[in-house]
Amino acid sequence: MILNIIFLFFTIYLLIQSVIEQRSFYKKMRRSIGFRGGKIIYIDKPQEVKEKGVVYGKLLKSHKYGLSGKPDYIYRLGEELIPIELKSSEAEDSPYYKDVMQLVAYFLIIEDVYQKRVKRGRIVYRNTMFEVYNRRHLRKELFNILKQMEKMQEGDYSPEVNSSFALCRFCLCRDTVCEIYKNTSK
Structure with a gap:
């Protein structure tokens, strides 16, 4: 009896949790x-x-x-x-x-x-x-x-980058941690 109640509460908890996680x-x-x-x-x-x-x-x-x-x-x-x-x-x-x-x-x-x-x-x-x-x-x-x-x-890390002047010119990483912009703007 007690195990059934615990199981029921646990199941309800899991259902509520899944609904919360699926919300945008x-x-x-x-x-x-x-x-x-x-x-x-x-x-x-x-x-x-x-x-x-x-x-x-x-x-x-x-x-x-x-x-x-x-x-x-x-x-x-x-x-x-x-x-x-x-x-x-x-x-x-x-x-x-x-x-x-x-x-x-x-x-x-x-x-x-x-x-x-x-x-x-x-x-x-x-x-x-x-x-x-x-x-x-x-x-x-x-x-x-x-x-x-x-x-x-x-x-220690360099992301995969497609160098493009059009894409790089407004990037926040330009002139900070990324060297690509300097090479594409020439």
Whole structure:
């Protein structure tokens, strides 16, 4: 009898876990930036008129993860901190991978700086918005990227690259850890 109850609870737990894992890590939403009842606590730009309790343009540094950055906004909604990243481009059915990884990096930075777990953030494009949830697999992907970047800096790793001036000229790695751009721009 007790084993049947334990088995039933375990089965329910596994079903709930599988449903949670199959949910998308983002939700497409109507384009809006703020939160009803939320308060801005951080803005990535200096202001002439400063509002009390808001941090303006400060570089946020995570010593734990070796990351630093400046999200466009951080809202406080109750006890929750929510980073918002504004993009000048448009997106269709899903957020761009690089933007998701940038937001996940902000999750880590905010968690280290404010000592509070971030549950979600928003990426706002010109035509739409996505709410991105702080999932374990996204954090794991970011940690893998950070490891690769560290190996690239140390010279222990070189990714497979198709050199193309058109593709390389706007790359973030250009003139930092990648030498390809210098060779293609001649």
